[in-house]
Amino acid sequence: MRFTLSSTALSCKLFALAKVISNKNSLPILADFMFRTEGNTLFITASDSENSMTTTIELSDSDVDDSFAIENHSLLEAVKSFPEQPLTFEADKNDKIVKIIYQNGQFSLPIESADVYPVAAKIADIAVSIQLSSALLSENISRCLCATAQDELRPVMNGVFFDITPEYLTIVSTDGHKLVRNRIYDIKNDVAASLILAKKPATILKNMLAKDDTLVTITFDNRNAEVTFGDTRLLCRLIDGRYPNYNSVIPQNNQNVLHVDRETLLGALKRVLPFASDSSNLVRFRIDGHVLQLDAEDFDFSKTATERLACEYNGAPMSIGFKGNAFIEILNSYDCQEVDIQLADPSRAGIVVPSQQNDNQDVLMLLMPMLLNE
Template identity: 50%
Template sequence: MRFTLSSSTLNNRLQILARTINNKSSITILDCFLFEVKNGMLSITASDSENIMQTTFQLEESNEDGSFAVPSRTILEAVKELPDQPLVFDVNITNLTVEITYQNGKYNFTAQNASEYPTIQSVPEDANIITIDSKLLYNSISRSLFATAQDELRPVMNGIYFDLTTDNLTVVASDGHKLVRSQITSVNNNIPASFILPKKPASLLKNILGHTEEEIVIKFHEKSAEIKYADGFLICRLIEGRYPNYNSVIPQNNPNELTIDRKSLIGALRRVLPFASESSQLIRFHIDSGNLELTSEDMDFATSAKENVICDYNGRTMDIGFKGGSLYEILTNLDSDDIIMHLADPSRAGVIEPATQPENENILMLIMPMLLND
């Protein structure tokens, strides 16, 4: 079997798929990429047994169909240093030898039998279906990943929750200290349904969705989901269990409103955070009309910092503490120029929203306060 393709195309596809493969797999064949040539198209598959990712593209030339598995490290090292040029694969399916010829040389190595590669288990026909714009899905996943937990006792908190209702699709992530809720108003369903996407497939999707502008189709059932995009798909196992009622933890009446330039606040946080206690990362906010004062202190090393930032504030004078690292993550995962913080008192969660919501989205982030020692 002989086929020809571009070295840069192959390298780009392999680099994305390689993130699926585990460094140490107990199943030897899962250290390989599965190559399948059919009707002039090449499909390449990578798997870690829980996640299966496949990409398909047109070959420049091919003379017959066939399939084989290639050790991932071998093929990745072979093509990543090559400048863009045609690669000619000559594969003997019988004795599993592979020869790759390029402009100034060639590689020879042994393939694995494709029949040893696990078969792809498709999602059942009665699955729920979501069709969503790739940019909306990319934005929702990107701004949610940082808020997922690493909790062995509550595995449902370790993923991103997709809650499909008759009104919208809500994407939620929380670790108990911070929460992200993105409502996508352009997506809804007659029958409510939900699933929890683990962190690894969410990260794999994030890397793909940033390069495509087409609609994404998500089919999901109780235990698995299939996400189809422009030139391939991802099938993954879902986290089973019941996600907590996220709406119940979002305060409905935080009357004190702070409007501030997001980048100015990020800059101030960057400057005062190094002077905070390394263990607590406590940043104290003193807020009154037109001014936000940020202070940090580390008693053990006798360090402290203070900075004032201009703001708009409608509310009573308040002192409230936040974990600086968590607040910094929230601010860097928002895009708007200005943000609004809705506050009630020093013991209740603060709600942060972009001053201007993106089209077809409603974004809210929540951060729990830290106790202040007056």
């Protein structure tokens, strides 16, 4: 078989697909890309047995519909340095070699039969489908990934939970200490349904989705989900299990509200955090009137830091401790100018929300406090 395509298009697609391939594969052929031609379209697939991604490239010419598999590292190294030019693939399945011809030379690589490449699972006929913009999905997944767990005993908490109802779509993640909940009111479904997307496909989507209004379609049954965007399709196995009742842990009566500039607080936390204990990362928030004081200390190495910043606060004076690096992750996940920190008392979870929510959205992040030694 013989076909010609753009070197830049091929390189771009291969590096995106390579994120699916695992370093430790259950089958040797899963270290390969699978190439399949159909008319003047090339379909390229990468898989790790649980996740499979397929994308397409338009061909300049193609002589026959056929397929083969080729090892990913060798091909990636070969094509990554090419300037834009046509590449011609000539595959000889009898000799199990593909010759790749470019403007000033050629090289050859071994190939394998695509017949033994695993076939991706199919979505059941009875499935739920939702659509949302690429930018919206990317933003929500990015925000949730910082709160996913690494818990072997509770694998459901290692993923991102999508909960769709007749009222709204909720995208949630929690590791037991942090919780992120995103409600999107203009995406809903007549029948309630849910899925738990594993961290790997969620990370792939975060890195690949464009920050624009391109529509992304998510179709899922009780075992698998298919995410389609542009000319790419990601098929992934879902995490099986019942997600915790996340609404039950969100306080409903945190009456003390701290209003502060997000960038100012973020900068102050980054400056004091290096002085906190490496084991706890504890930063003390002392709030009194219009002043927020951040304190960090590591008595083992005689390190302390204090910084004060202006704020608006409507409650009684309070001291509450938070894990500094977790708070930084929360603030980095927002792009708003100001945030509200809703508090009840030093022993109860704090809620961080943007001072002004985006249209048709309700986003909050919860962080459990740390014990203070007064």
